[in-house]
Amino acid sequence: MSSRLASRPRCSRCNLSRHLCLCAEIPQVQTRTRILLLQHVMEIAKKSNTGRVAALAMPNSQVIIHGAPSGTDLELLSEPGTWLLYPDGPTAPPDAPPPRQLVVLDASWSQARRMTQRLPELRALPRLVLPPPEPGLLRLREPSHPSGMSTLDAVARAVEALEGREVAEPLERLAALRVQRIAACGTLY
Known part of the structure; x- marks a missing residue:
């Protein structure tokens, strides 16, 4: 791959290459459940980061960065x-x-596992467990965990479980x- 292609300018909002920008397509999905995205610091710059897109689509959401040098305020948990x-x-x-607030880990599987092991606030929370994704789920790559999916897909499925299909459809x-x-x-990309 040439360096010209590798350094394509990205959208500052959705973080995709500008020719793929999703910003005009991002819906505003109102949910009763507050979505708190606990994002691993290593996810911030990734082009594949869908947690950012999920947060843009959901006014009742917040992103908290985990692993930043300044520390993470975990009081919300x-x-x-x-x-x-x-x-x-x-x-x-x-x-x-049903939960009033749902914490979603925006991280790789290994990062998410370490976050749950190291943060007692996470270990104490009741879990919303989704069934494994259906075989027809559109993916860019095979997940490293049987229940693996993008953060955006996981948020959409959680919203469907908690608030119904109609609310989740724009995210899907x-x-x-x-x-x-x-x-x-x-x-x-």
Whole structure:
């Protein structure tokens, strides 16, 4: 790959190459559940980062950076009614009220696993466990974990589980559009 292609200018908002920019397509999805994206510091600059796109689409969301030199304020994780989206661990009782806030880890699987191991605030949270993704889910690459999917896909599926298909559909369409645009251009995103 030439250096000219490797250094294509990116959109400062969605972080994709400008020719793939999704900003005009990003919906505004109103949710009752607050989505708190706990983003690993190594995800910030990645072109593949979909947590940024999820946050742009959801006014009732917030991104907190984990691993920054200045430290991370984890006080929000202790708010009552907070759950963690994670594929295993202590699930909430079936009769529990739905979460008011859902923590979503925006990280690779190994980073997410280390975050849950190292942060007692995360270990204490009840879990929302999603079933593994359907075989037809559009992806750019095979996940490293059986339940693996992009952060945007995970948020869409969690919103569907908590608030219904109608609320989640714009997020699902956005995730599919992102994959389609990138796939149509090959690896140059």
